[in-house]
Amino acid sequence: MxxxxxxxxxxxxxxxxxxxxxxxxxxxxxxxxxSNVIESFFSRVEILWQLLHNAAFKVVGEHRRLTIALYQTTAPSP
Structure with missing residues (x-):
């Protein structure tokens, strides 16, 4: 190592x-x-993790927005 x-x-x-x-x-x-090869690898893994993390939050946010919009159009009137 x-x-x-x-x-x-x-x-x-x-x-x-x-x-x-x-x-x-x-x-x-x-x-x-x-030790530059492994440090470069860890740097790339960190960047990939951040990209995936941000993409996941965008998907969750879009799902939440669509769910709210669907509820607002199908909810019974008071």
């Missing part, structure tokens, strides 16, 4: 083979090791 210096990875030390990249000192290790 390749990880940056974030303290969340400290709990994994000893459980898996890990190489740490300290971004506060350098972009990548001398051998080219870096």
């Amino acid at each position: 390749i990880a940056d210096e974030h303290k969340a990875y400290d709990d994994l030390v000893g459980l898996v083979a890990m190489h740490r990249v300290n971004h506060s000192l350098q972009y990548q290790e001398d051998d080219g090791t870096n």
